Amino acid sequence: MSDQPDFRQIDSSLAMLTGEAAGQQVEQQDQHLARAVPKPWPDAPAVAGDPTYYDRPVLKQPVWIWAVPLYFYVGGLSGAALTMAAAAQLLEGSRLWRFVKDCRLIGGIGGGIGSALLIIDLGRPSRFLNMLRVFRPTSPMSVGAWVLAAAAPVGLGTALWSHKPGFRGRTADFVGLAGGALGMPLAGYTAVLLSNSAIPVWQAGRRPMPFLFVSSSMASLASFYEILGAPRAARTTLTIFGAAGRVAEIAALKAVEKEAAKVERVARPLHRGASGIVLKIAGALNAASLILSLWPGRSRKRQLAAGILGTAGSIALRYGIYYAGCASARDPRASFHQQRQGYGARELEQSVYPG
Amino acid sequence: MTPAATEPVKGFFTDTTLCIGCKACEVACKQWNQLPDDGLFFTGMSYDNTVELGASTWRHVAFIERPAALDGRQGDAFSWLFSSDVCKHCARAGCLEACPTGAILRTEFGSVYVQPDVCNGCGYCVVNCPFGVIDRRQDDGRAWKCTLCYDRLKSAMTPACAKSCPTESIQFGNLDELRAKARQRVKELHQRGMKEAYLYGEDAASQPGTEGLHAFFLLTERPEVYNLPPDPVVPTKKVAAAWTSMAMAALGMFAAALASVALGRRAGGRA
Numbered sequence: 001m002s003d004q005p006d007f008r009q010i011d012s013s014l015a016m017l018t019g020e021a022a023g024q025q026v027e028q029q030d031q032h033l034a035r036a037v038p039k040p041w042p043d044a045p046a047v048a049g050d051p052t053y054y055d056r057p058v059l060k061q062p063v064w065i066w067a068v069p070l071y072f073y074v075g076g077l078s079g080a081a082l083t084m085a086a087a088a089q090l091l092e093g094s095r096l097w098r099f100v101k102d103c104r105l106i107g108g109i110g111g112g113i114g115s116a117l118l119i120i121d122l123g124r125p126s127r128f129l130n131m132l133r134v135f136r137p138t139s140p141m142s143v144g145a146w147v148l149a150a151a152a153p154v155g156l157g158t159a160l161w162s163h164k165p166g167f168r169g170r171t172a173d174f175v176g177l178a179g180g181a182l183g184m185p186l187a188g189y190t191a192v193l194l195s196n197s198a199i200p201v202w203q204a205g206r207r208p209m210p211f212l213f214v215s216s217s218m219a220s221l222a223s224f225y226e227i228l229g230a231p232r233a234a235r236t237t238l239t240i241f242g243a244a245g246r247v248a249e250i251a252a253l254k255a256v257e258k259e260a261a262k263v264e265r266v267a268r269p270l271h272r273g274a275s276g277i278v279l280k281i282a283g284a285l286n287a288a289s290l291i292l293s294l295w296p297g298r299s300r301k302r303q304l305a306a307g308i309l310g311t312a313g314s315i316a317l318r319y320g321i322y323y324a325g326c327a328s329a330r331d332p333r334a335s336f337h338q339q340r341q342g343y344g345a346r347e348l349e350q351s352v353y354p355g
Numbered sequence: 356m357t358p359a360a361t362e363p364v365k366g367f368f369t370d371t372t373l374c375i376g377c378k379a380c381e382v383a384c385k386q387w388n389q390l391p392d393d394g395l396f397f398t399g400m401s402y403d404n405t406v407e408l409g410a411s412t413w414r415h416v417a418f419i420e421r422p423a424a425l426d427g428r429q430g431d432a433f434s435w436l437f438s439s440d441v442c443k444h445c446a447r448a449g450c451l452e453a454c455p456t457g458a459i460l461r462t463e464f465g466s467v468y469v470q471p472d473v474c475n476g477c478g479y480c481v482v483n484c485p486f487g488v489i490d491r492r493q494d495d496g497r498a499w500k501c502t503l504c505y506d507r508l509k510s511a512m513t514p515a516c517a518k519s520c521p522t523e524s525i526q527f528g529n530l531d532e533l534r535a536k537a538r539q540r541v542k543e544l545h546q547r548g549m550k551e552a553y554l555y556g557e558d559a560a561s562q563p564g565t566e567g568l569h570a571f572f573l574l575t576e577r578p579e580v581y582n583l584p585p586d587p588v589v590p591t592k593k594v595a596a597a598w599t600s601m602a603m604a605a606l607g608m609f610a611a612a613l614a615s616v617a618l619g620r621r622a623g624g625r626a
Contacts, residue, residue, distance in 0.1 A: 036407065037398040
């Protein structure tokens, strides 16, 4: 046994570390108790009425770091870019070929950055390839890992080789269309990933959330190009695409709030606390960017402002949804009320929706 | 949900009416599995200074000071409720279905096991457990939880917590036998006047969301009082609706892209 304390108090001259948890690497005393109960509980909690166990959370909070909500934004942007590239190639491949290439480049680089963000979040980053060890369709994270692993190289490869003469160019053009088919789930699977959890507010929002994330991805692409300066040939296209995304984003956030509001306690973090504030800011930023982007007349400054506000809005939206989930996990009554009011397993028996 | 079981399905029946709150299960679990300690910390939550299950805490005794007598008991309006909580080894396990690496698997004993040499610490199992059992330890980086003493089962031994329980509140055995025993116990308690006794999660009929727990409980209060969810559901059971929405939203985005390219045609020059 090393000299470093491992909080096991096992004398290595008498015993061997071979237990089921012997491999658990401990560097410091776990502080979770100090965090869980910062000051001693004053009295016994009520058992009648609407009980909890000393207000302790029933669920564990998500352990993800700042990189994960940022990935939701970057992955969404990449997905929208790959989808746009496929659409533009299908209809206007020769006129918009440069725009198609640029979109694929955004998709490919975004996929790479997104992968990096996900890897630094892992508890064991060196094992990131284990994500591709199996394909598990019951796990949206497994599905997403495969989509991302395919989308990033497809985006980069087709950006380099599409619209070139010869076999390589034709192949890249064809694979680029398949890249669009990867971009579509890339923009939306993260919403499925969050919905597929025990966190009350995420589970409650499972029907509108994919619309929210996909429309936010559309808005993200338009905002990104507004910052870069959209190519003249694609300017109108991006304005229309972005406006559609921003309108849908605002509507889908309302739909998420409405679904969650079926149980008052579940909807709470969407309106209150830090997550509520972040979501309010996101809504205001997105509305402002929508208005600026549709304002008549052409002004580079206004376009830039629309892009910056829209990008900030889309990023804030992902953080707001993420932190709402953390707050929801901390609130035991969110789970209890949701399940008592028929939105636990009972919902499945009564539901008109399959699954 | 137990593919190719070569052994009868094993599990725990935790009869909370027999629990005396001695925490021998917690100590035995820590010692056998060589789990690091949680530190010495005073919570004021009755005698519960363990607080919750976690990456390094695989048994947790809940202490409830109830200001009411148990059914059929005379005397003060007070009763102690103790309950030793543990991973439920659900028949449909949220953690297992969420795990993208295949680190979490179903063993030959029907238990749910995390392989520490495969887990990459993605943390997705943590949000998929409807009971808040599994957790990722920050310094270790991986997710950990009760293994149902897989090493002991391999040697035909009883898990450490059940072995050390002095009142047989924690019973270990073949799941069907435990179920029969538990139902008999509820009947007996009802006959003795303790009408509030019931089983929590003993099979798929009583808990359809998880299709039954391999570690189930006999309780005398509502589940919330013990910090157990009243109607838990494996998230995967509801995910089809989200995938359907995603497919519609994704096709909508593609349609919007096609439409905006078509509409942008008139306005555009050359790229």
